[in-house]
Amino acid sequence: MKKIVFLLFALMGCTAMSFGQSRLVKSLSEGKDQTLVVYGTSITRMGNGPVWVGAVGDKLNGLYNNHLTLLNKGRSGECSTWALANLADSVLVYNPDAVLIEFTTNDAVESKGVSVEQCKTNTEELIARILEVNPDCEIILHTPCGYPIVASEGGTGGATPRPDMQKYNAVYEELAESNGYIWVDESAFFYTMGTENLDLLKTYTADGVHPTLKGAMEVIYPNVLNSLLAGLSTVDIPAESKPLFELKCDYFEQNSSTEMSVASAPYNWLSACDKVCESEYVYAQNVTNANLTFVGKSIRFGASALASTGSLTLPGMDLRPVQGKKIMLRVSATAGSNKTGTLTVKLDGKEIGKIEAATDGNNGAAFGAAYYLFEYELTDGTELSKISFVHSRTEAAGYIYVNSIKVSVEDVVEPDILTLDCNVFTTSASTEMSVAKAPHNWLSASGMEWTSANVFAQVMSGANAYLGKSVRFGRNVPSGSTDFVPYNGSATTPELDLTAPEGKKVVIEVSATCGGEKNGTLTVDVDGNEVGKIEAAMGNNGEPFGATYYTFKFDVKNGTEASKINFTHTRTVNGDFIYVNSIRVYREDDIVSGMEESSADKGNAVYPNPFVSEIYIGENNRSVEIYNLNGGLVYGMSQPSSRIDVSGLAAGSYILIKKDSSGHISSHKIMKM
Structure with missing residues (x-):
């Protein structure tokens, strides 16, 4: 098996292993014309799918003198059952030299009725029928979906649930392992990111399934390209996918309080946040009192004696500002029955905010039966900054309860216009x-x-x-x-x-x-x-x-x-x-703006670009096709003249693909004014 996965350097300390270039690229480098069919779901055919697919084709044609014909087939919303029924017209008719197959994404949708076993059977039949037409055809299995974000998790539009996504992806891994096929996998990358930093994942794939432009061009495109060129992915999980510090209280079970500064695992700092913190009068507690059930699993600031107020200092962290990034501190907190407690938040001894039970919890009103999120942007950090929390109160039961603390490095996102x-x-x-x-x-x-x-x-x-x-x-x-x-x-x-x-x-x-x-x-x-x-x-x-x-x-x-x-x-x-x-x-x-020319031969260009009604595409072309950025064919002609009339297209961006008299393929990003 040629296994092409993202190397999780930041999380796992893996080393790179190269499996050598694909047969497709080897043939291209020898000057042989090759046809690659990408056969998949909406991840290849809709939205930013044609962008990453087109980018792969552009790069390979630029490197190997336009010897590649790349065909983006498949259909949005379909599964391997559809793929089998449409294989002849969508793939076999082109007698491809390589086929990239991507259907586990929708096989995993329960309403499709495709079991894990049927997914394997369908995929095996797909491959058998392809190899029957061309025994030398290279098979590439692609698993780009790892962490579908359903509506309850805030996914844009809410992805259709795929509860067994990993089991379906494992089908491709096992088939590649057994038969020596190439396996291109981004699912591990997205799954790990989803479990570590869901907000970051949404910048790469808003619903956990369909890539954003960032996800298409920074993750899928380089991973597929590098797997074909060298059998190796060189794109790492961003370091910010793992928070600098994260306290989670979800595993707390005991009702009685246990002071966190005591080395009594699992109710200590090392167990709760994998760090050693300094604290006094801070307790692990799963509050189940009838009047405080909402408090649940948390750390409590303060002991019964009024003077025992509670304090916490996190370990030193590099909180220096970085261009294009921001450092965020997020605290989820609430208060007990006496709403008198205050938790002062400090960075290197300087106050940056207060959580005041009597005023801040509920939009300026007292805390209710819920946790409230407090966010602070840290702009004055140093190479070894410390964040501290100091608790104060005026009544003995004025405790502050904290459910989570998280410090993370995030992209600075420009607000929508x-x-x-x-x-x-x-x-x-x-x-x-x-x-x-x-x-x-x-x-x-x-x-x-x-x-x-x-x-x-x-x-x-x-x-x-x-x-x-x-x-x-x-x-x-x-x-x-x-x-x-x-x-x-x-x-x-x-x-x-x-x-x-x-x-x-x-x-x-x-x-x-x-x-x-x-x-x-x-x-x-x-x-x-x-x-x-x-x-x-x-x-x-x-x-x-x-x-x-x-x-x-x-x-x-x-x-x-x-x-x-x-x-x-x-x-x-x-x-x-x-x-x-x-x-x-x-x-x-505007990542794709640099993709307009896929050939070093500038005589291969199309112009004018942008255009109004006509485009010059050069002499002696066998065919020309124009696709919108959703992957839909909007114009096609065999044996076109050197100038084509495309005045009927709506204004916007398109991908023009033309085949010249020698069979060379070139693609161009064009714009209709």
Whole structure:
């Protein structure tokens, strides 16, 4: 087996082992034309899937003079049962030299009805049928999903639960072990990160399944590429995935208090946080008194004598600020029956905050029957800083209880430029958003005043429950009327700063669906320049919207410091409304901007780029295909002329793939203005 896994240097002290380059790369280096089919789920076909897949192809073609044909096949939401049924048309017809298979992600979804045993049987049959067509075909098994984040854990949209994900991933590992296939694995990376630092995981894969651009280009792309080039991943788990310090009280069981400074495992600091701390009158306790049940498992500051107040000092840590990072201290705390205690938090002896039971716990009111989270950004740390907690009170029972303490290094995340959150809506009756009736207005939903017409706040239930809490674009046209224009919806944001520094881009992300006859269109423009369309008839990879929301992303070019985003609704069928569940406008790294040229031969370029209606692609091409960034084919032609008319494409970014007369493949990131 060629096992390609992330090396967990930071956590496990592993050393690197190389298994040599793949047969695919060896053939490319010998100047042989090769075809690689990527056959998988939405991780390869949707969202940022085509980005990392395209990046692998671009890099290999750049290194090996365009001898690779890379085909991104498979389908979002499908499993190995579908893969078997569609193998002939999706893979075998191309007689590939290598196939990357990725279906355990959806085999693990319980509703698919694919058991672990069936996953193995299906995968074995897939491989057997591929090798029957080409016995020399190289098999690459890919397991990128390790820690699905369900809605209760705060995953964006909430991933479909996959309780046995690790068992399904083990199928690919075992098949690779037994047969000498390449196994490319990011699941261990994501699983470890999810168990150590869930917030950090969400920056790489918002729902634990589908990679963000960061996850696609910083994790999956280099891991797949390096496995093909050298049989080795060189991407490590970020050091910040493990907190600098973390106290967990979840294992405390005893009701009686045990002083933490006493070396009485497991009720001491070494057991609770893997560190030796200095403390006095701090106790491990699982409080189960009827009036304090909510306190639960915690450390308690203070003994019964009023003078025995309690103090704690954490071991020295390197808390020096780092560019692009922040150091955060988070304390989860509550108070006992007498709300008189105060816990003063200090950094190197300097006060940085107070947890005051009488005022701070509940938004300025006294603590209730719950823990409360207190957060402090540490900006003045040194190479060996110490954090301390000093307890004080005015009544004997004024204890402070702390459930957890965590110190971590985190990315500095730029706040969104705009966020529309429909979760504030409560009414099932439609309420026009232009009416200043909180919370059913723009100010409540986004913190900004918009201008709009025929846009409604609505909470759907019953058969249309999937529409959920949303803003609805459009109202019904009066009976007998065919003039839809006065009844279509439109909305315009206030002025926003949509400029992007070098290396960044501005993205408009819209989660939307449609009711009725799937006929409506929502056009998005910035300062009158269209950046994209959401078409109900093409919402699901070229198919009409189904009973779910779909996410659309549009890149903004040439934004100003005072740009406005406009959403304009059109339709030709009554009742064909567009429903928008959320809108985000944010800046992110423009990682793929450097991928436009995949060949050292600049004569291979396409131009103009950006374009308006036509693109020059060069002479004597066998074929040209254009894909949107969701992996959908939007244009294709055999034996194209040197200049193609693509005026029908919506504004936005695309990947153009062309095959020249000698069979060489090149890919180019292009943009329609």
